[in-house]
Amino acid sequence: MRKWFTGLLAGIALFALTACQPPWSGNNENQKIIKNPEKGSDNVTVVPQENDKEYRIYHTNKQSETRGYIQYGVDNRVDIDEIETGLMRLSKATFDPDSYYFQNGKYISPKEIDQMLARKSKAYPNGLNPPLGKGKDLGEQAADAPKILSYIHEQDYLKSVDPYKLGGISLAVSVNSVYTDSLYNKKDGKTYTADVVLDQEKVKAQGKLYAEKVLQRVRNIKGLENVPIVIALYIESPPGSYIPGHFYAKTVVDAGQSHIGKWDPVAERYVLFPSSVATKNYKGDSDKFDKFKEDVENYFPNAIGVVGKGFYRNHELSELTFTINIRFFDTTEVISFTNYVAALLDSQFPFSQHIPVQVYINSVEQPEAIVVKTPDMDHPFVHVYRLYK
Numbered sequence: 001m002r003k004w005f006t007g008l009l010a011g012i013a014l015f016a017l018t019a020c021q022p023p024w025s026g027n028n029e030n031q032k033i034i035k036n037p038e039k040g041s042d043n044v045t046v047v048p049q050e051n052d053k054e055y056r057i058y059h060t061n062k063q064s065e066t067r068g069y070i071q072y073g074v075d076n077r078v079d080i081d082e083i084e085t086g087l088m089r090l091s092k093a094t095f096d097p098d099s100y101y102f103q104n105g106k107y108i109s110p111k112e113i114d115q116m117l118a119r120k121s122k123a124y125p126n127g128l129n130p131p132l133g134k135g136k137d138l139g140e141q142a143a144d145a146p147k148i149l150s151y152i153h154e155q156d157y158l159k160s161v162d163p164y165k166l167g168g169i170s171l172a173v174s175v176n177s178v179y180t181d182s183l184y185n186k187k188d189g190k191t192y193t194a195d196v197v198l199d200q201e202k203v204k205a206q207g208k209l210y211a212e213k214v215l216q217r218v219r220n221i222k223g224l225e226n227v228p229i230v231i232a233l234y235i236e237s238p239p240g241s242y243i244p245g246h247f248y249a250k251t252v253v254d255a256g257q258s259h260i261g262k263w264d265p266v267a268e269r270y271v272l273f274p275s276s277v278a279t280k281n282y283k284g285d286s287d288k289f290d291k292f293k294e295d296v297e298n299y300f301p302n303a304i305g306v307v308g309k310g311f312y313r314n315h316e317l318s319e320l321t322f323t324i325n326i327r328f329f330d331t332t333e334v335i336s337f338t339n340y341v342a343a344l345l346d347s348q349f350p351f352s353q354h355i356p357v358q359v360y361i362n363s364v365e366q367p368e369a370i371v372v373k374t375p376d377m378d379h380p381f382v383h384v385y386r387l388y389k
Contacts, residue, residue, distance in 0.1 A: 046101065055088065055102035058158050067104065073117060073151030074174060079236045082244035082270075083153050083172045090232050090266065091170040094252050095157040100167055105154025107169065107224050113152055116217060119145075128213055138183040139192030146179035146196045148203055149210045150236060168228035168255075173214055175207040177245065178238045200235065204248055207233045211251075212260050219258045229253040232266065243270040243309050267315060273308030285310060285317055288350035295344055296324060300337050320357045328363035335384050337361070338369040342380040345373045 047057040074080050088102065118127035133144025151174040159167030179196045211231050218224050230252050237245040247266040253259075271278050273289040293306040304325050311319040324341070328334065341359055351357070359371040366385070373380040 053092075053097060055097045055100065055157075058101040058103040070151055070153055073113075074236060075180075075239055076237055076241060076244070078241065078244040079174075079234075082246075083151070083174060083234055084155075086234070086247055086268070087153060087155055087170050087172040087232055090247060090250055091155065091157065091230050094228065094230050095168055095170070099159070101158040101160075103156040103158055105156055105169070107156070107221050108152065108154045108218065112217070112221070116152060116214060117147075117149060119147065126217075128210055137190075137192050138185050139194050142181050142183055142192070142194035143179075143196050146176070146194065146198060147181065148175050148179075148198070148206050150174045150176050152214055166223065166227055168230070169218075169224065170230040170232065171211075171214065171218065172232050172234050172247075173207055173211045174234045174236060175203050175210070177203065177235050180239055197238075204233070204235060207235070208249065208260075208263060215253060215260060216258055226256045228255050231260065233263075242307065243272045246270060267313065269312050271310045271312060273310060278310075282310070282312075282317075285351070291350045292322070292344065295348065296341065299340050300326060317351070317355060320351060320355055322357070322359045324359065324361045326361060326363055326368065328365060328368065331384075331386070334361070334363075334368045338371060338382060338384055342371045342373075342382045345371060345380045349373075 043060065045057075045059045047059065070080050070083065074083065115124060115126050116128050118124035119129045120127040120131045128149050129147040130145040132138070132141040135141040135144050151172075153172040153174065155170045156166060157168050157170065159165045177198055177200055179194060179198060181194045182191050183194070184191050211233060215229065215231065218229065230250065232247050233249040234247050235245045237243060246269045249263045250266050251260050251263050253261075271282055271285075273286060274293075278286040278289070289308050292308075296306050304327060305323075306325075307323045309321040309323075310317050311321075326334070326337065338361055341361065345357055345359070349357070353373075354375045356374045357372070360367065361369040361371070369382070369384045371380050371382050
């Protein structure tokens with residue numbers, strides 16, 4: 001069964017042991033260090049991207065106040081990643097990477113975000129989430145009026161960098177699909193919890209109303225009065241989900257405008273393999289996943305789980321990520337198995353070769369290896385992690 005990949009195995013094995021850096025990583029020699037006249041003595045690094053479809057990054061030694069702040073509003077790590085990278089992806093239609101530079105959001109302060117995300121109350125009269133509802137304790141009161149708005153994420157797009165000039169911003173307005181919260185009551189010293197599954201259609205509609213209010217607040221921030229603003233609406237996945245939620249609507253607000261006109265639907269979604277959703281709505285791809293999973297398990301009976309995540313745009317599969325969990329025995333066994341997976345991607349993969357694929361191989365103790373195959377690569381990239389003492 002294994003003879004068909006023996007030649008490829010030998011070549012990849014050497015690469016697996018020596019590879020330290022993936023071929024798509026940036027080259028430090030291409031970084032350009034400039035001084036921005038508007039920032040005084042601040043150092044500015046402009047990092048060009050090797051792929052002309054991606055943004056050049058504008059970075060200063062003065063960090064954004066909201067750096068990492070998203071974790072206080074969005075609980076699931078996969079949602080955090082998708083909000084950040086997905087908003088950048090959606091922004092390209094308005095802010096062309098050939099003409100704009102990316103910068104982490106630096107205009108909306110943590111205080112302003114807190115004021116928008118808070119429940120409306122005496123302490124937060126401008127809070128956008130509803131005040132507590134009815135109930136005999138804080139848990140019931142919170143569940144009676146669940147928070148819908150979970151976070152507002154800002155990204156800045158610069159038209160030029162020498163001197164600095166803001167060309168526009170993008171905002172992700174994120175809403176909950178499940179509301180979970182813990183509330184501490186100072187009077188009795190007890191903590192009360194709320195856990196409510198929300199109606200997704202109602203939540204999505206509410207997100208558009210929140211976006212209108214967020215836009216009006218943002219227009220009052222110095223520097224953002226007259227720039228174009230991309231607003232994308234995102235619904236989060238349930239807590240603990242392996243796959244993220246998705247963006248579902250997008251609009252572009254022209255410079256100087258303070259009201260939203262037309263919303264355009266965003267046809268993007270992540271699908272878990274295996275799952276009932278995949279079997280029902282993506283039967284062909286679900287069968288292909290089962291074939292790949294069978295091939296993996298035929299070689300390595302110690303594989304304790306193969307999970308896939310497919311990213312669909314306009315109902316077409318455009319990216320795949322697999323996680324394979326194994327019981328670790330020795331390094332040579334991991335190398336052999338990793339090369340086998342690479343060989344599967346190279347010549348016996350049931351999915352189209354035009355789809356980018358990432359495979360993460362993990363043991364209980366740690367990540368063990370990664371295999372990557374993109375349409376422009378002749379053979380998969382393989383890296384086996386090694387611990388040096």
